[in-house]
Amino acid sequence: MQHPKTIHWGIIGLGKIAHKFAQDLSHVPNCKLYAVASRDQLKANRFSKSYGAQIAYSNYEALVEDQNVDAVYIATPHAFHNEHSILCLNHKKAVLCEKPFAMSLSEVDEMIATAKANNVLLMEALWTYYLPHYQFALNHLQQATYGQIKKIEADFGFQPEIDMTSRVFKKSLGGGSLLDIGIYPLFAALSTLGEPVQIESKATFFENGVDSSTLMLLSYANGVEAHLKSTLVEQTPSEAIFYCDNGIIKINSRFHEPSSVTVISEGNEDTYEFDYTTNGYNYEADHFNELIRQNKKESDIMTFDFSKKLITMLDTVRQQIGLTY
Known part of the structure; x- marks a missing residue:
């Protein structure tokens, strides 16, 4: 072999x-x-x-x-x-x-x-995208184990020390909450619901012009909504919650990194652990x-098309909130 x-x-x-x-x-x-x-x-x-x-x-x-x-x-x-x-x-x-x-x-x-x-x-x-807990949740959502998604709530917020010379805040380096952490709630919506028909965004800003917090509402043709948030001025639950016809799939804090998944259905609440031993x-x-x-030239998971849709959503939000680099 x-x-x-x-x-x-x-x-x-x-x-x-x-x-x-x-x-x-x-x-x-x-x-x-x-x-x-x-x-x-x-x-x-x-x-x-x-x-x-x-x-x-x-x-x-x-x-x-x-x-x-x-x-x-x-x-x-x-x-x-x-x-x-x-x-x-x-x-x-x-x-x-x-x-x-x-x-x-x-x-x-x-x-x-x-x-x-x-x-x-x-x-x-x-x-x-590759983390076992996320793949677990994604599989249940794609298979409609608990019915179709009715609503998504996803957030990512933490409160770092304010230092305008650091990468997180520096405008010349693409700082601010949207590009750094807002991408994760947007990813959660795109990977489960696809592209929305409409995005509505609003933001608050630091004095140097990068966003301190951004709220995003994504609307889909079937009436489903995704309520998303990123912020660098408060600690938030940093969960991704998928409300389905017959249950709730909640990716626990912090949903973007190794975590657990709680499923609430028919009066039962089960939490699944994934025994992570690495970052x-x-x-x-x-x-x-x-x-x-x-000898592949493109991932079959993180495809070029997916990356283009994700950056297009980020571009749309940036344009709506008036964030320019």
Whole structure:
């Protein structure tokens, strides 16, 4: 029996999320963290040492020129996703790019076109899609186990220390609640109900012009509504609740990361646990590795079409609330 190809990973951008991804990559079979890159050599050295990468580069160009790198995880701020994805794709590297895929549909279109022109795999890293608890809920909703969805409520809110120089708040880096965390409630609606016929949005803002909170109402042709919220000024339940004909499926806090699912039906309430032992990034990495081994150029789960619909919804909300970058 042929041994699966070992995938050699590179990471560009070595912030908080890159640490979590690197930790989880060690739990994925037949792959290894081979190279990391930061504009700061000392930061790259420290990161490399922490996670056993063979090489630490002080610039992104050197990493993508390394012939031993098979796949690159892009964990730089939102505003650079397009630029860094295209850099990797033009060097024939498979790209797993953190969400949001880019800053606008036009940027996403450019990334997809570049991937196709180079015949290279590209995928948006929206890790929630691959988490077992989310797949469990999604399966029951798609199979209509408890009837059709009547309403969705999904929120994501936390209260970080206000620091306008940090990535979360900085306008030049795509800061604000919508792109950073509002994408998750929108994802919950899109992955279960598809595209809405109408979106209505309103927001509050920090002094620098990025949104502090955004409320979104999605309306569907069958009368179903999705009530969504993202905020950086209060701690919210951060749950996704699906009200169906014959029951409620609730993805417990925080729904976008490893969690549990509670099903309420016919007077019974059952909570399902999923025995997570990692941060949860290993599931999308494992999927991506298999795509490479199968010589696929697009995910059958996180498709280009899905990513384009998601960024289009984000663009629509941004336009409605007057958020410009």
